Amino acid sequence: GQNIDQPTEMTATEGAIVQINCTYQTSGFNGLFWYQQHAGEAPTFLSYNVLDGLEEKGRFSSFLSRSKGYSYLLLKELQMKDSASYLCAVHSGYALNFGKGTSLLVTP
Amino acid sequence: DAGVIQSPRHEVTEMGQEVTLRCKPISGHNSLFWYRQTMMRGLELLIYFNNNVPIDDSGMPEDRFSAKMPNASFSTLKIQPSEPRDSAVYFCASSSHGGKQETQYFGPGTRLLVL
Numbered sequence: 213g214q215n216i217d218q219p220t221e222m223t224a225t226e227g228a229i230v231q232i233n234c235t236y237q238t239s240g241f242n243g244l245f246w247y248q249q250h251a252g253e254a255p256t257f258l259s260y261n262v263l264d265g266l267e268e269k270g271r272f273s274s275f276l277s278r279s280k281g282y283s284y285l286l287l288k289e290l291q292m293k294d295s296a297s298y299l300c301a302v303h304s305g306y307a308l309n310f311g312k313g314t315s316l317l318v319t320p
Numbered sequence: 321d322a323g324v325i326q327s328p329r330h331e332v333t334e335m336g337q338e339v340t341l342r343c344k345p346i347s348g349h350n351s352l353f354w355y356r357q358t359m360m361r362g363l364e365l366l367i368y369f370n371n372n373v374p375i376d377d378s379g380m381p382e383d384r385f386s387a388k389m390p391n392a393s394f395s396t397l398k399i400q401p402s403e404p405r406d407s408a409v410y411f412c413a414s415s416s417h418g419g420k421q422e423t424q425y426f427g428p429g430t431r432l433l434v435l
Contacts, residue, residue: 245423254411254426255363299363306351306375306417308424312362 214238216311218300223317224290232285232314234300245308246274246285247299255299259285290318324427326412332433338400341430344393345414353424354387354397355411363411369395370417402434 215237224230236244243262247255261267261276261283273286285298297313325344333339345352354366367377369389377387384403389395399406409431413424 242422254428257423257425260423303422306368306370306422307365308353309365310363 214302214304214309216300216302216309218298218311218314220312221315221317223319224287226290226292226318226320228290229286229288230290230316232287232298232300232316234283234285234311236281236283236300236302236309236311238302238304238309240304241278242303242305244274244276244283245301245303246272246283247301247310249297249299249313251296258298287316292318292320294318324412324414324425326410326427326430328430329428330431330433332435333402334435335403336401337434338398339402339406339432339434341397341410341412341432343395343397343412343427345395345412346425347393349414349416349425350392351415351417351422351424352389352395353413353415354395355413355426357409357411357429366397366410399432402432404434407432407434 218234246258248258249255259274266275271288276283295318297315299313300311301308327342350371352369355363357363366379367387368375372389387397409429411429412427415422415424
């Protein structure tokens with residue numbers, strides 16, 4: 213079966229750093245994706261990890277530990293526009309299996 | 321590129337009516353996915369096409385749902401008859417199968433409300 217867990221909600225302050233965790237148990241693993249989804253919009257690609265370690269892309273970084281079935285998305289220098297849902301998705305076979313998303317609220 | 325295109329963007333219909341959702345994938349992409357998103361269940365894969373052929377439709381809820389991909393640039397998802405529990409946002413996504421990363425790119429979605 214597929215099981216992907218992430219916190220339902222998080223709140224952080226503008227300018228701060230926030231870490232969104234994702235744990236997974238899936239049959240097969242071809243990589244882990246993070247998507248951002250603003251309310252009423254489509255998910256948009258943020259990052260991809262297939263090997264252990266940290267991938268940095270501007271203010272966003274994503275980490276993967278395959279042995280622990282664990283990933284996190286790190287958002288630095290938070291801005292109000294970062295308020296959105298962040299979806300962790302594991303690529304196994306051809307399919308993307310999505311977590312239910314973490315709703316992040318950035319406050320002034 | 322215009323990205324994945326979906327129509328209509330919003331659909332309100334009455335229970336029992338037929339609903340047809342349309343998708344145009346990104347040019348050159350050979351994989352197409354239909355997803356449904358609800359608050360309760362999140363994003364669920366309904367069906368996956370590769371090179372216009374349905375590969376996995378195990379996520380299709382029941383016989384009321386059907387999907388076709390007559391050519392590389394067009395796909396439809398049909399619900400007949402529709403029921404209130406079908407109310408959700410339906411996303412189409414496409415990717416380039418065989419690529420190193422196979423990132424899926426999502427369309428804007430169709431927001432369906434069945435009364």
